[in-house]
Structures are given as structure tokens and as C-alpha cells.
Amino acid sequence: MKYPKVLIVAMxxxxxxxTANNGLLLRNLFGGWPRENMAQIYSSGDNGDEGFFGCYxxxxxxxxxxxxxxxxxxxxxxxxxVTNPPAANTVxxxxxxxNAIKSxxxxxxxxxxxYELIFRPxxxxxxxxxxxxFQPDIIFAQGYCLTFALLPVMLKRHFELPAAYYPTDDWPxxxxxxxxxxxxxxxxxxxxVVSKAAYNLVKISTVCxxxxxxxxxxxxxxxxxxxxxxxxxxxxxxxxxxxPMRLIDPDETWIxxxxxxxxxxxxxxCDLDEACxxxxxxxxxxxxxxFPVNQLAEMTPxxxxxxxxxxxHCPSHDGLASVLRSADILFLPERFGxxxxxxxxxxxxxxxxxxxxxxPTVVYSDLVTGIARYAEEDGWAxxxxxxxxxxxxxxxxxxxxxxxxxxxxITCAQKTAIKNHQLSTIQQAFSDLMxxxxxxxx
Numbered sequence: 001m002k003y004p005k006v007l008i009v010a011m012x013x014x015x016x017x018x019t020a021n022n023g024l025l026l027r028n029l030f031g032g033w034p035r036e037n038m039a040q041i042y043s044s045g046d047n048g049d050e051g052f053f054g055c056y057x058x059x060x061x062x063x064x065x066x067x068x069x070x071x072x073x074x075x076x077x078x079x080x081x082v083t084n085p086p087a088a089n090t091v092x093x094x095x096x097x098x099n100a101i102k103s104x105x106x107x108x109x110x111x112x113x114x115y116e117l118i119f120r121p122x123x124x125x126x127x128x129x130x131x132x133x134f135q136p137d138i139i140f141a142q143g144y145c146l147t148f149a150l151l152p153v154m155l156k157r158h159f160e161l162p163a164a165y166y167p168t169d170d171w172p173x174x175x176x177x178x179x180x181x182x183x184x185x186x187x188x189x190x191x192x193v194v195s196k197a198a199y200n201l202v203k204i205s206t207v208c209x210x211x212x213x214x215x216x217x218x219x220x221x222x223x224x225x226x227x228x229x230x231x232x233x234x235x236x237x238x239x240x241x242x243x244p245m246r247l248i249d250p251d252e253t254w255i256x257x258x259x260x261x262x263x264x265x266x267x268x269x270c271d272l273d274e275a276c277x278x279x280x281x282x283x284x285x286x287x288x289x290x291f292p293v294n295q296l297a298e299m300t301p302x303x304x305x306x307x308x309x310x311x312x313h314c315p316s317h318d319g320l321a322s323v324l325r326s327a328d329i330l331f332l333p334e335r336f337g338x339x340x341x342x343x344x345x346x347x348x349x350x351x352x353x354x355x356x357x358x359x360p361t362v363v364y365s366d367l368v369t370g371i372a373r374y375a376e377e378d379g380w381a382x383x384x385x386x387x388x389x390x391x392x393x394x395x396x397x398x399x400x401x402x403x404x405x406x407x408x409x410i411t412c413a414q415k416t417a418i419k420n421h422q423l424s425t426i427q428q429a430f431s432d433l434m435x436x437x438x439x440x441x442x
Contacts, residue, residue, distance in 0.1 A: 003033050214373065348371045
């Protein structure tokens, strides 16, 4: 197969190795491609490795309007966060006049995304020369923020290249929603700007991909364009061949969880700890290990309050397969409440790993979320759709004592994994779509 040369335009650098969800996704999608046929424009930092793609262009001051001011302000904000982190319950009246003004401007300009318009991207001579030297055949974009929705459109129009668009969540509906903005008209204005930018990105894309069926259904209707579904992928054989890595005694029930633990998911670990207490009172010996992919320094004091949960560093990609297949139950928390609607089109990036593991999964999430809908409809996990540690304990206990129920979950999970998440099938479909996009433009 002759692989086209692809210019990936995405905010976060795709490193050779890391635990970032998007890194894993793109390394899988482009897994069989020649390294020299891939290049990326990005704006984040990097981890110092050589990177997964053949060459990289990191955006700098020359690539934004008022770029020097942008990067100076960005550096000041980052330094302030490191040297003087804000207290959790700081009241604005305690900040002093100067800091109160900074807080106001932060909400009005940063929280709303207005800074993305003030410091919008531009095609510098250096960027254009770098792209011209690489000579891409097609642009691959993901959006995620206004800068990386605008930039692919600008590059496509300048170089007259076909483009592919692959969002992994409904970022246009969630970006820059500043609930506490002091000028309410700004979020309304930015909502229109973001919606228009997303629409233009879809419009110029020859191929549009969706991360799941729910996104496909809504996006096809929203944008009036065909979206093809490609989900996260892996291979069953990788889990079957993984060496077991069990961290607790065989006579204890080991519950394992992994992923990005923000404040919303953290509170659900408190429910899990309470559910484990209920199980313990009933005579079940249970322990929980959480392998977070993010740093939890600010949560450390709270972590010490858990009775049944402890934390370990997230292992490598292969090491995680060993851990998951060695667990007794896998726990996948998402969120509850009003803001759950914001992820109704999202599916956890760890779901397919849980399916392939050969162990049963419990999804603890509001039923409106994409992950809960997916689990309920396909039966690949036990779903607790009400936030209640007692209900959670009942489902966990059923998986402990009822082997038939346990096996039915595992069987459905592996059928779903093979149907929707087989990596070789996904890679072939992705290559075919990219080549078809290139051919249709010629």
C-alpha cells in the first residue's frame, strides 16, 4: 500500500510513548504508516522523546497575532500557578484589588476563550516553509479548541489540500463555557464563533470521522454531512498474552480503575470506598487500586482518607493490560448531575481496554452519558445509573457471588470489543478513508 503524506494539526504533541489518550489513539491509527510520511503542527510542550511522527513544528510567537504578548502572558500565568497556587476556597474579596482585577480579566478573556480570537493563529513564513518542505498530501485535524479549528482551514485553503476531521468528543458544545463570566454576552458571542469554526472545519473536510455511533448520529444531522465511525482499538491477543500482574492476595476481591481523575470522577471514588465498606460488613474482603494517568498532587490529602482505595503509578501500555486482566472487577466512573449532558456523545478512552481484559466492568455514571448508553445497549458492562453507594455495592456483590452473571458480562464485552474495537480492522478502515479522500480530490 502506498501511504499518503499526512499533516496532523492537533494541539497536543503525539509523543513516542506516554499515557495521553489522544497519543494512544493516533499511534494506533497511524501504527502501520512510514514515519517519514507523518508530520505534526502542535502548540503544547513535549516530553523530550523523539516523537511518534517523522517531523514536528511547534507553534511560536510568529504563528499568532500579537504572538509575543500571548507567550509572555502565558508564561506569567504558568509561573504564577507554580509559585503561588490559589487556595481552594479563596473568596474574591480576599484577593486584594490587583488580584481581583486579574481574576475578572481571567474569567472574561481566558475562561470564555476570547483570547483565542485576540491571539488567533496566522500562517507565518516559517510555518508555510516547513509545510512546503514536507509536501503533505492531506491534512488531518481534530479541532478541540478554536485555534486548532481555524488553523487546518487556513492551511487547507492556502495549499489546496484535502482534509480529514476526527473529533473525539463534542468540543464545540463544551468549549469556553464560562459559567461565572461577568459579561454574559461574551460566552454567547464565543458560542457562535466556535460553532461557526466547527462548521467550517466540517465543510472543508473530505472525510469526517466520529468517535462513536452517538456522535455519528448527531453530527450527521447537525452538519448535514456523512460521518464514519472509528473507535479506539486494540487486539484481544495482546491481553491473552499479557503476563498477569496482581498486586493483592488471591483470596481478596481486587477492584481496579484507571483513567483521568478530575474533581468529578474523584468524588465517585468516595462512593466506591463507601460501597466497599458495605461489602466488608457483609463479609467480603475487597481492595481497590486506582492507576491514574494524571498527577494527583492536589488530591493527596483526600486520598489518605480512603479506607479501601490506594493509588499506584499508571503502568506502561503493555503493563496496564497485565493489570486489567489480573483484576476481579473493573470500575469505570464518569459523572452524574446536570453537566453529564456535556458528555452524551463521549465514550471513555479506557472502555475498549476493559472489554478486552476478560474481566467484568462496572460503569458508574448518569444514564445520559455516552459511556452509560453504550454499556446498557450492548451489555458489555454492569451499569449503575444512579449515584448511590448502596446500589453500587449491590452490583459489585452480584459480580462477586454470581458467576453466571459475571460470565455474561465478560462474554458481551468481548463480542463488543471484536465488533467495534478490533485494531487491525480500524487501521485498515482508516487507511482506506484517507486514501479515498486523497483520490477524490485529484
